[in-house]
Amino acid sequence: MRQFFIFTALLFFCGNQLKAQFNSGRFGNMGGGMGGGGSSKMQRDTSKHEHEPDTLTITYKLLGEPTSYRIDSSINDFQTNYQKVPSNYTLLGSIGNPAYNTIYTPILKPGFDAGFHAYDVYMNTHKDAKFYYTNRPYTELQYLVGSKQEQVIGVSHTQNRTERFNFAFDYRKINTQGYFRSQNTSHDFYRITSRYQTKNKRANTYMSFYFNKINGGENGGIRSDTFLDNSNFKQRKTIPVNIGNSASQTYSLFNSVIPTKSTYKQTGFLIQQQYDFGHGDTIHVNDTTDYYKYDPVFRIQYTFNLENGNYGFIDNTPDTAFYVNHYNFQPGDTVRAQHVWRMISNDLSLIQFPVRGNLGHFINVGARFESLNGTFLDASVNFGNLALHGEYRNKTRNQKWDFSAKGEFYVVGQNIGDYSVSGMLKRHINDLLGDVRLSAINVNREPNYVYKYFNSNRDAWYNTSLAKENITLLQFATDNTKLKYNLSVNYYLFTNYTYFRDYFHSAQSNSLFNLLQVILSKKFSANAFSWYLDLAFQQIHGNAPLNVPALWTRNRIGFEKTIYKNLNLFTGLELRYNTGYFADDYSPLLGQFIYQQNQKITNNLPDIAAFANFRIKSFTAYVRAENLNTFISTNNFAAPLYPENNFAFRLGLRWWFIN
Template sequence: MRSFILICCLLFGVQQLHAQISNRLNSFGSGGGGSSKMTRDTAKHTHDVDTITITYRHLGEPTDFRLDSSIADFNGSFLRLPANYVFLGNNGSPARSITFAPRMQSGFDAGFHSFDAYGFSHENARIYNSNRPYTEMLYMVGSQKEQQLGVMHTQNRTDRFNFGFEYQKIYAPGYFRAQTAAHDIYRLTSRFISKNQRYNATLSYFYNKDQNGENGGIKREEDLTNSRYKQRQTLDVNLGNSATTTSSLFSTTIPVKTAYGRSGFLLMQSYDWGKGDTIHVNDTTDYYKFDPLFRVQYTFKYSNDDYRFTDGQPDTTFYTKHYGWAFNGDTVAARHNWRTLSNDFSLIQFPIRGNLAHFINVGARYDNISGTFLDSKISFNNLALHGEYRNKTRNKLWDFSAKGEFYVAGQNIGDYNVSGMLSRYLNETLGNIHLSFSNVNREASYVYKYFSSTYDSWYNSTLGKENITQLQFAADNRKLKYNFAVNYFIIGNYTYFKDYYQSAQAPAVFNLLQVIVSKHFRAGHYNWYADFAFQQVHGDGRINIPTLWTRHRLAYENRLFNNLNLMIGIEAKYNTSYYADDYSPVTGQFVYQTTQKVQYYFPDLAAYVHFRIKSFSAFIRGENLNTFFSKNNFAAPLYPYNNFSFRLGIRWWFIN
C-alpha cells in the first residue's frame, strides 16, 4: 500500500513538473531505422488541449512507428511479455516461446536467453522523435505483494537532438516457496543531427539486472490436491526449502538464485554527402532540406554479459539425481562472463534522392570477444562481411530487401546468414502479403560447448554447425482484422540439452510446419479476439512443442460519456498436452525430455475490466480463475502456474 501511495505521489510530481515547462519543441528530421513488423496504433494520443506527434524507429530500419495505447491486450501493452510465451509459473521467471522460434543469427552467442523476453536490447531500442515532451508512467499491484512499475520519458531538446529514458521494475514473490523474481531494466537512447544535416549520431544503452529464485519445482505434483497444502508456501520444493528469502520492492535477498547482468553500449555515427535545398515557406520562414546520396557509417559496440548461479544451502538429493555429481554439500556456484568489443564500418548509397528506404549497404565488422569462467579464461576474434539491398517504395506499396552476413575469419569462420523479403500492399480489402526466405549457418551457442561450475566442467567438441532454413508466407489485413503466417523450417544439427548438464544435436535433418492465425470478430459492441498456432514436426526433431496453442478474448467494448473507452471480458488460453521442456537451474537452460507430459486440466481463465479515460488507462484483472475448480496448470514438469491472483494496473501519460 505504501508503494502505491509513493507511485501516486510520483505521478503527481511529474505532472506538476510538466506544468512548469512551457516551450514547445519542434521535431527533428527523419532518418535512422525502423522495423519490418507492423504495429497497430489504436490511439493517436490526441486530447482536447494537448496534441502530440510521437514516433520511433529501430536501429537499421527505415519505418516509423507510433506508440500503442490500446487496452485490448494486457500482455502486449502492459506486461510486454508475448501471450505465446510460457514461463515457470511466476511473473519474471525463465520464459520461452511456446511457438517454435529458433535463433536465426550467425556469429558468436553465449546462449543465456531465459530472461530475454523481459529485457531491453539494441534490437528493440526505440529512437524517438517527439514534437513535445512525453512521459509515461506504469504501475501494477497484485496478489502475494506482486508489483511492477515503469517510467518512460522522451523529448526533443532542439529540432536536432532527442533523448529517451526507460526504466522497468518487476517484483514477484510468487505463491510457491523460493521463487521470488526481481528485475531492474534500464534504457537510454539519443539522436543528434548536425545543423547542416550531414552528421548523424545515435546512442543506445541498456542494462538488465535479472534475479530469479530457483526452487527446482515442487517435489510432488499430487500435493496440489492435498488439503494440507492450500497455503502453497507450505509445499516442499526441490531447492531452497530451508533457506530464508527476504525481499521487498527495492531490496531483495535470494539464497538460491540465478542472476543475470546484461549491458550494452552502442554509438553509431555517420556522415553524408548529397544535395540540400532551402525551401521558402513564407516571407519570414525558410526550411533547409538535405537529401543524402552517399553515407559513411561507423558503429562502436560494447557489451558485458554476466551469468551466475548460487546455492549456498544445496539439497544433496536434487543435485545427485539430476547432475550425477559426487556431491559433498558445499556451495554450488557457476559463472560465465562475456565481454564483446565490436567495430563496424559501412558504406551506404541512396540511389533515389529523397527515399532513405532505398539503399545499398556494404561493410565489415571486427569483434573481439573474451570469456571468464570459474576455472579458466578465453579470448578470440571474428571478422564478418555484410551487405544489404533495401527498396521500400515511396508509395509504400512495395518493400523488398536482400541481405547477407559472412564470417570470413576467426572463431566463427564459416558462419553466414542470408535472407530475402518481398512485401506488397494490394488494397484496403486484400491488405498486405509477405514472402520471405532466410538461411543461417551458425556455430552452436557457447553454453552448449562448454560449461563450468564448482562441481564439474565439461566441453563438448563434437558439435557441428547448425543450419536452419525458414520459408514464410504471411498476410495481414486491417480492414478484415486478421493476421496469418505459414512458416516452414528445415533444420540440421539442431542443438539442445539432453539432460540437466549435457548437450547434444539432433541425429538427422528434420522439418517443422507452423501456421499462426489471429482474427478479430465484431458484432456491435461484442468482440472476439482469436489466436491460433498449429505446429507439426516431421522427423526426429528433438524439440518439444504442442500441436495446438490458442488464446481467446471475449469482450464487450463501448465508448461512454465521450471519454471513457471500456472493455469487459474473459480471456482463455489453452494448449494440447506435450512433453514440455524441463528446466536446469544451474545452467539456466530449458531441457529436452520425453518422460513426463504437461497437460492443461482446464484452460487458463482470466476475467478483466480495462478502461481508458483520455491519457489514463486502468487494467483490473482476476487471473487463474481455473484454479477454483481445477488443479493448477503446469508450464513445465513440476512447475505449476500460480493460484488465483488479482491485479490492478494503471498506465498514465503526460504531455507538455
C-alpha cells in the same frame, strides 16, 4: 500495498498539476480515433512545422529500419502492451521467472552466442532501442500491483532539446514473491537512447545504452505433483521444492534477499555515426518560414558496440539429493557457477541511396571485427571474428512495394563459416486485401557456447563434437487492417539441431526434420461485442528432439465500446489453452530448458482470466482476476513439476502526459 498507495498519491498530485493541460485539449493529437477499445495508435502529425502548439507529435525509429513507428495506446492486450510479455510465452511461475515461447522460434542469427536465454523476454537490447522524435516532452508512468506482493514499476521519458537532439530514458522494475518457495524475483532494467543531427543535416549520431539486472529465484520445481491435491498444502508456499527449501528470504521492493537464484547482468553501449554526401535545398513554407531539406546520396557509417554479459547461479543451501540425482556431484556448502563474456565490435559500412529522397531504397556493404573474451571460475578464452555483410533494400515511396536481400558471412575467426542469407518481398495490394509478404532465410551457425562448455565450482562439462547448425525458414504472411486479421505460415528445416538431453549433457541431432507453423490473429465484432482470436498450429515431421504443442490459442471475448466520448472500455473473459505435449524441463544450474519425453503436460482446463480495461484520455487501468480455473481444477503446469499460479488479482495503471 504501501508502495501502491504512495504511487497513487503521486499520480493524484501530478494529475492536479496537469489538470489544466487536459482541459485545454493539450493532448489533441492523441485524443482522436481511440474508440472501440483504442485500437488505433497515438497520432502522427503530417507536418512538423504546422502543428498546434499544445498537441503531441511522437514517432520513433529502430536502428537500420527506415520506417517510423508510433507508440501503441490501445488497451485490448494486457500482456503485450502493458506487461510486455507476449501471451504466447509460458512462465515458470510469476512474471520475472524463466520463460519460453510456446510458439517455437529458433535463433536465426550467425556468430557468437553465450546461450543464456531463459530471461530474454524481459531484457533490453540494442535491436529494440527506440530513437524518438517528439515536439513536446513526453513522460509515461506504469505501476502494477498483484497478489503475493507482485509489483512492477515503469518510468519512461523522452524529449527533444532542439529539433536536432533527442534523448530518452526508460526504467522498469519487476519484483515478485511468487506462489511457491524460492520463486521470488527482483529485476531492474535501464535504457538510455539519444540521437543528434548537425545543422546542415549531413551528420547523424545515435547512442544506445542498456543495463539489465536479473535476480531470479530458482526452486527446481516442486518435489511431487501429488502435493497439489493434498488439503494440507492449500497454502502453496508450504509445498516442498527441490532447491531453496531452507533458505531464508527477504522481500522488499528494492532490497530483496534471494539465496538460491540465477543472477544475470547485461550491459550494452552502442554508438553509430553517419556522415552523408548529397544535395540540400531550402524549401519556402510561407512568408516567415523556410525549411532546409537534405537528401543523402552516399553515406559512411561507423558503429561501435560494447556488450558485457555476466551469467551466474548460486545456491547457498544446496539440497544434496537434487544435485546428486540431476548433476552427479556432491554439492558441498555452496553451488556456484559464473560465465562472464565481453564483446567489442567495430563496424564500417558504405551506403548508397540510388533514388533521391527515398531513404528506404539503399545498398549497404560493410565489414565488422569482433573481439571476445570469456572468463569462467577456473579458465578464460579469447578470440576474434571478421564478418562481411551486405544488404539491398527498396521500400518504394508509395508504400506499395518493399524488397530486401541481405547477407552476412564470417570469413575469419572462431565463427568462420557462419553465415546468414535472406530475402523478403512485400506488396500492398489494396485496402481490402491488405499486405502480402514472402520471405526466406538460411542460417549456418556455431552452436551456443553453453552447449560446448559449462563451468561450476563443483564440475565442468565439455562437448567438443558439435557441428554447425543449419536452419532454413520459408514464410508467407499477410496483414489486413480492413478485415482485421494477421496470418503467417512458417516452414522450418533443421539440420544438426543442438539441445540439452538432460540437466547438463548437450547433444545434436544429425537427421533433417522440419516444423510447420500456421499462426492467425483475427478480430470479430458484433455491435459492442468483440472476440480477439489468437491461434497457432504446429506440426513436426521427422525424428526431432523438439516438442511443441499441436495447438495453442488465446481468446479475448468481451464488451468493447467508447462511452461518453472519453471512456474506452473493454471488459470480458480471456482463455488461453494448448494441447498436451512433452514440455521442456528446466535446469536451474545451467539456466537452460531441456528436452524430455518422460512427463506429458496435459492441462484439464484453459487458463481463465476476467478483466476490465479502460482508458480515460491519458489514463489507463487494467483490472484482472487470473487463474480462475484453479477454483474448479488443480493448477495447470508450465513444465514438469512447475505448476502455474493460483488465483491472482492484478491492477495495472498507465498514465502518460506532456510537460
